[in-house]
Amino acid sequence: MIGLNLMPNHGERPHFDLGGPFLTILRGLPHPAEDAVPARFPVVAFRVPHLEQALARLKAAGVPLPWGIEGEAGSRWVMFHDPAGNLVELVEFN
Numbered sequence: 001m002i003g004l005n006l007m008p009n010h011g012e013r014p015h016f017d018l019g020g021p022f023l024t025i026l027r028g029l030p031h032p033a034e035d036a037v038p039a040r041f042p043v044v045a046f047r048v049p050h051l052e053q054a055l056a057r058l059k060a061a062g063v064p065l066p067w068g069i070e071g072e073a074g075s076r077w078v079m080f081h082d083p084a085g086n087l088v089e090l091v092e093f094n
Contacts, residue, residue, distance in 0.1 A: 029084075040067070040079060043086045051076050051092035058090075 004016035004023065016023045023044075048054045051069070055078060058065065063080050070077055077091035 040087065043088065045077075045089035045091055048090045048092055051078065051090065054078075054090050054092075 004018070007015040007017050007022060012027075014025045016025075055065075055069070058078070058080065065078055065080050067079055070079075075091055075093045077089050079087060079089045082088050
């Protein structure tokens, strides 16, 4: 949905190519960050070149966007929960 490329040959632990570093998905239940400040501290954030295109894909997939689009000088972002309950942020820098 957000355009990650799945790397081959990693068995039951999917690995996604992030252009050098990679993201590995492990099985387990999400745990909220202890004493996170602010309380909506994201578990993982991804930079996207075009937030509007990413939003269209999320909306088409029926992903709830509880806080809508947020922003400040130089950036805009949207936060949502993935199916496992993890908080994910997509951010576009101007």
